[in-house]
Amino acid sequence: MSNGHGQHSTGETGDTTEYAEQRSGYEIHPWKLVRNGLSLQDLAASESLFTLANGHIGLRGSLEEGEPRVVPGTYINGFYEQRPLPHAETGYGFPESGETAVNVTDGKILRLFVGDSPFDLRYGHTLKHERALDLRSGTLDRYTEWVSPSGTPVKVTSRRLVSLVHRSLAAISYEVEPLEDDVYVALYSDLLANEQAGRPSSDPRDAAVLERPLKALASAARGQQAVLMHRTRKSRLRMAAGMDHILQVPPGANTTIEANGDLARFTVTAQIPRGQKLRLVKYLSYGWSHRRSAPALRDQVEAALAVGKLIGWEQLLEQQRAYLDDFWSSSDVQIDGDPGLQQAVRVSMFHVLQCAARSEGQGIAAKGLSGIGYDGHTFWDAEVFALPMLTYTAPSAARDHLVWRMDTLPQARERATELGLAGAAFPWRTITGKECSGYWPAGTAAFHVNSAIADAVSRYVAATGDTQFDAEIGTDILVETARLWISLGHYDDGKFHIDGVTGPDEYTAIVDDNVYTNAMAQANLRAADAACERNPDQAARFAVTAEERAAWRHAADAMIFPYDEDLGVHAQSEDFTTQDQWDFERTADEHYPLLLNFPYFQIYRKQVVKQADLVLAMHLRGDLFTPEQKARNFRYYEARTVRDSSLSSTTQAILAAETGHLQLAYDYWAEGAFVDLGDLHGNVDDGLHIAAMGGAWLVAVAGFGGMRDHGGTLTFAPRLPADLNRLRFHVRQREAVLAIDIARHEGRVSAKYELVEGEELHTTHHGEQVHVRTGHPVRMPVPAVPEVEPVDQPAGRAPVRRVPQS
Amino acid sequence: MSNGHGQHSTGETGDTTEYAEQRSGYEIHPWKLVRNGLSLQDLAASESLFTLANGHIGLRGSLEEGEPRVVPGTYINGFYEQRPLPHAETGYGFPESGETAVNVTDGKILRLFVGDSPFDLRYGHTLKHERALDLRSGTLDRYTEWVSPSGTPVKVTSRRLVSLVHRSLAAISYEVEPLEDDVYVALYSDLLANEQAGRPSSDPRDAAVLERPLKALASAARGQQAVLMHRTRKSRLRMAAGMDHILQVPPGANTTIEANGDLARFTVTAQIPRGQKLRLVKYLSYGWSHRRSAPALRDQVEAALAVGKLIGWEQLLEQQRAYLDDFWSSSDVQIDGDPGLQQAVRVSMFHVLQCAARSEGQGIAAKGLSGIGYDGHTFWDAEVFALPMLTYTAPSAARDHLVWRMDTLPQARERATELGLAGAAFPWRTITGKECSGYWPAGTAAFHVNSAIADAVSRYVAATGDTQFDAEIGTDILVETARLWISLGHYDDGKFHIDGVTGPDEYTAIVDDNVYTNAMAQANLRAADAACERNPDQAARFAVTAEERAAWRHAADAMIFPYDEDLGVHAQSEDFTTQDQWDFERTADEHYPLLLNFPYFQIYRKQVVKQADLVLAMHLRGDLFTPEQKARNFRYYEARTVRDSSLSSTTQAILAAETGHLQLAYDYWAEGAFVDLGDLHGNVDDGLHIAAMGGAWLVAVAGFGGMRDHGGTLTFAPRLPADLNRLRFHVRQREAVLAIDIARHEGRVSAKYELVEGEELHTTHHGEQVHVRTGHPVRMPVPAVPEVEPVDQPAGRAPVRRVPQS
Helix, strand or coil: CCCCCHHHCCCCCCCCCCCHHHHCCEECCCCEEEEECCCCCCHHHHHHHCCEECCCEEECCCCCCCCCCCCCCEEECCCEEEEECCECCCCCCCCCEEEEECCCCECCCEEEEECCEECCCCCCEEEEEEEEEECCCCEEEEEEEEECCCCCEEEEEEEEEECCCCCCEEEEEEEEEECCCCEEEEEEEEEECCCCCCCCCCCCCCCCCCCCCEEEEEEEEECCEEEEEEEECCCCCEEEEEEEEEEECCCCCEEEEEEECCEEEEEEEEEECCCCCEEEEEEEEEEEECCCCHHHHHHHHHHHHHHHHHHCHHHHHHHHHHHHHHHHHCCCCEEECCHHHHHHHHHHHHHHHHHHCCCCCCCCCCCCCCCCHHHHCECCHHHHHHHHHHHHHCHHHHHHHHHHHHHCHHHHHHHHHHCCCCCCCCCCCECCCCCCCCCHHHCCCCCHHHHHHHHHHHHHHHHHCCHHHHHHHHHHHHHHHHHHHHHHEEEECCEEEECCECCCCCCCCCECCCHHHHHHHHHHHHHHHHHHHHCHHHHHHCCCCHHHHHHHHHHHHHECCCEECCCCEECCCCCHHHCEECCHHHCCHHHCCHHHCCCHHHHHCEECECCCCHHHHHHHCHHHCCHHHHHHHHHHHHCCECCCCCCHHHHHHHHHHHCCCHHHHHHHHHHHHCCCCCCCCCCHHHCCCHHHHHHHHHHHHHHHCCCECHHHCCEECCCCCCCCCEEEEEEEECCEEEEEEEEEECCEEEEEEEEEECCEEEEEECCEEEEEECCECEEEECCCCCCCCCCCCCCCCCCCCCCCCC | CCCCCHHHCCCCCCCCCCCHHHHCCEECCCCEEEEECCCCCCHHHHHHHCCEECCCEEECCCCCCCCCCCCCCEEECCCEEEEECCECCCCCCCCCEEEEECCCCECCCEEEEECCEECCCCCCEEEEEEEEEECCCCEEEEEEEEECCCCCEEEEEEEEEECCCCCCEEEEEEEEEECCCCEEEEEEEEEECCCCCCCCCCCCCCCCCCCCCEEEEEEEEECCEEEEEEEECCCCCEEEEEEEEEEECCCCCEEEEEEECCEEEEEEEEEECCCCCEEEEEEEEEEEECCCCHHHHHHHHHHHHHHHHHHCHHHHHHHHHHHHHHHHHCCCCEEECCHHHHHHHHHHHHHHHHHHCCCCCCCCCCCCCCCCHHHHCECCHHHHHHHHHHHHHCHHHHHHHHHHHHHCHHHHHHHHHHCCCCCCCCCCCECCCCCCCCCHHHCCCCCHHHHHHHHHHHHHHHHHCCHHHHHHHHHHHHHHHHHHHHHHEEEECCEEEECCECCCCCCCCCECCCHHHHHHHHHHHHHHHHHHHHCHHHHHHCCCCHHHHHHHHHHHHHECCCEECCCCEECCCCCHHHCEECCHHHCCHHHCCHHHCCCHHHHHCEECECCCCHHHHHHHCHHHCCHHHHHHHHHHHHCCECCCCCCHHHHHHHHHHHCCCHHHHHHHHHHHHCCCCCCCCCCHHHCCCHHHHHHHHHHHHHHHCCCECHHHCCEECCCCCCCCCEEEEEEEECCEEEEEEEEEECCEEEEEEEEEECCEEEEEECCEEEEEECCECEEEECCCCCCCCCCCCCCCCCCCCCCCCC
């Protein structure tokens, strides 16, 4: 595996190396991700980037013909297999088994034979090959002209969708057409289980490799329809995958259907005269359950297939487009002056939406449904980096994720008890809610996952006014996490301390009084108190007393935030600023990410920061810091942050924008937005970085838009980087959708606040009250950014200077 | 597994529950460990306690008949198999394979058949059964009268030795005699490889279970002699085990010999008339190598067998006794007033001697050669708790161990490089010198193992004046460990800090400026400087410059020792004294040891101490602390130390004695001395706690003798607990053997200093100069112990009040 930082090859500040948009064969388009030609080297990356998903089903962008392929990847959210978690030396509370997402029955496969040649782009001659992920139609479109090794030219086109409207449905339209003479073709439309898995890896970020995880339960085939039923061997989850077909083919074609064990196949053999074509629409449906029987699951997928056929392909396409039109109209981010970044931001938003839109009852995984890097687990970054976009653009998807967290509350309570704590301790990484972290200093000790969930709850409630959620779900989560913090902390000299935890910066572990953790815990405690005030019945159900609420308020008020008076900066955690410095000058480029090249022992005890930690506190709890503290802290931590995590640049961009480093903010925005398009961490093959994609939206809105929601109040402080002429974005707040249009006219920047939906909205613009009503946009001048001294990054770790394409 | 603290059942201070001496069937005897009758429940413990060993070969005290048995156990020091070390989440520098000691070919087996009944004490009727480990003859003696299920009474006696004189030899004399009528007997004398192993365990302190670790290479049998040759499967070490026999039997007996694969067997069948007996002397020899061929190893064991037969059984016994007479005459500890403790201390000293006497080229494992708990690994406690006794009583054994460390210096250098450090980083646990720790916060981070080795080097050199060792071995180790400390530390505000390490207290991990670590590193740096001064040629060979030595001195002088001014105590590590308190009142007895019942996360962040840490610093670096600091520190840490390690009570006893808590010191002495005899940690089945056994000597000499060797100068400060009339011990210093006799006459305690060997010795007695010459003993009065307020232990963790038996 590459070290993932090829773009830092020279390591000089101001390096203008381009991102992958030019190098990798992707064309810039405002609403599509287009790729011309087939690059075997880039195949796995394109499989990830061309993923279609709806939060329930995920289909990687592998070619219909099945080969060439790297990771074929078909996922159903929440469907996992258990695997052992072996420990060289075990300890109390170490999880003994983990969970890993499973590549389920692959229904994408349409193996084509032209004459006697398999249609395989590695052989014969490709005249034209183009694929495009269309962000408005929600389809993956493909156009290929190919000459078989025996000299027969054909045109193959396909269009694929995973329905954002019908949760268990996907469909593929596939057409074959002779380009010269009549051709004989055979087309195998498959359901294939237990596809061969990849190789094991020593990179801790990779997934466990499961060999043949699915055990065949039953199969059925009739007409043009087939179903395979399987279960996992250890977790004993059952699933069914079904396919049905509508075939349009010249007369004289033969078809057969069969299903057995791991393979179901619908076969079409036909002669296609010149000027005519074979067209097959394949409907796919997936279902799984740990309770329902295989026959019940079969009925479920067959019913979904019947509905799909009834709706029909064209109507599915229309519904998909309508869904997305609605989404974009109230969420689009428009960037004038950087078409590449425009594309990257929209692609990112599309993928965040896709992995969450219909997740009902399941969580948002770090890789969405685009791959099983990190074993398909959900982490804290779902709440911190993906949920803000969803909360302000597609709130029902944010709600779904938080409902899933709520469903895992019993496991979180059990875990807290096991750890000798009160309330609920949500897992560091999980599919079902069970802790699956095999290394507790960067797992269990990272209790800030709990405050991230609480913060997402507070944000969702404030943004939507969803009182039912607030009463029945939000309060439960807030109370149980508040109880956790009380049991985690202790008083010393009148201050409330939280010792021995790990903050977001995983290069500094098991520390006392991590500012981020304490700041978020403080907000958590206060939010729980407020939720109990709003929902006294629910509080009573949890036996919350006035004394308990007073204890929360007292702990919150007494919370300590380590501050180094000598340096005038906050210590990320107690004593951090007196630790030894990391020797960046003598750390070679190829030794990043550090975690793969240095022992934790060395990393932990030195002042080196993997990802924004104190700086993230300054974003999410900006109300705790003065502007001067933010400026000094940002400068201090900027010089020590290596960005070995894709989560880092987003936060650095936001604080760079706030502290007046607009060019740096712009550079970081691009870095985050191109994590996957540019494969900046060398592992897009394993799936997309959903949090970085959520970050691409966050930098637009919280970075340049300056949006903050401290205490549930939306405020803005728009700014515009020098290279852009205009930045427009949308934020949904309860019934209102606010569009903010930041633009430069004759050297002056102003921001226009306009309601796209809803009747009125109160907010602030750089601290000034703004009252927006329907039909009455408000334009506000953007104050000049004060001059600031440039900040330094560690040697060799400056971001690439973003230069928009002309 | 039991929690190992049954003796604390009531948890009250002053609880006078007896130790196992009365409960477990062991009889008190000044020079023997005697056990009457067979208890199946206690069988594994007696196998451990009756171990015979010589530092090369270890034979657990299993019965000759092979059954009943729990852990048969035959070990050759250094002979190990590799095993995978799996990690749920791996990290850079995590060892991927470990080492585990192997139960090798068992030569102890003499299966007896009486008539048609196997001789098995679980069946038939046992009239008398007694076994005794004789500490002066160095033999395990056994006497059994038994009636077979078919009613035939026989007497079986045996005597077993592992020669302390002839390193690769062991021998068993075995006699069978009818008690009434003539009997027909068959006796199978076996060599048996790949005996069935035990069950896997979730206790991290247990050993890995290897199934059939040995692969047969060859076998040979002729006359009454047989040899089996095997190799391990992964580590590919070769070994040979040989046996030969001298048979005395009534006429008409048949014998056969055979050897094949995993079994060699010498069979005797005979009719024994009443009044006569069958006597078999079995000679055993073991050898192993990773270089030498199987035939060469065969020749080696056959040669040893030939030598053994030439010497003969009686002569082997005489040599064994002479060796031990010599040892005891210059090392014995005599206790008047507590016969049980007297026995426990001598048994302890005997086992420490046994596991080290002839270890030539191999280390002293935590369990010696009595079991493979902890995988047969050597830890830092060998240097800190076992080597002091050996250094001052059997210095060549101490030297052997340190020579083994020297031999592993290349691996230690490699490990340092891998960790990004200079010099050498000795492993936390190992057989070959390779790091085998699977959990780095309590393994790799415990760099104090390096200062323990350096300290043992300094102690050995000062005690023996072994200039050749000093020049060729000691200096190398001191220089490379000094370099390690320099690379581990850094300067901040002019002070030298060592951050992110774990001290002896494994309940507090990855901390900054652990006082013990810093104090021992300081001594290490100064010792390296002094060694270079003494050995300029060796220093030059290591390219030690004047600048480097100045840097060592500077770091030593600038070393920081955290001190809490408010409390007036040293902080075990930075910020320790402000951490939350452990809730001892609410920790049930059965929740000890804490590590098996609470997550590390909770244990690390609270003020709970597994084992003496700051208190150990006050022993080994007592010169750093004022008497007042010692008193306050002892009181503070005593209230927070739970003694979940068998290493703790020794140190607490020593500092209790120094700070005037003589009864407490006496209680802790007994606790340490009875760790194995009383099975206080519930795991004596897996082998003896050699460090606790070394501690039994240390408490006598450093505790009540008050011996210190700061900077290589021996000083004493004798005291006597109220229940004892007299305590006499020996200390060897260069050519001199000093006997110190602390006795009470008419209520006054005095100490007599007398030379048993050598011509003169200068020391101090409670700070007063003492000059002892041959034939001129010096008697000094022991000052009265000042009154002190009692100290408290954590609730429920007070030691058992020691009450000597009448």
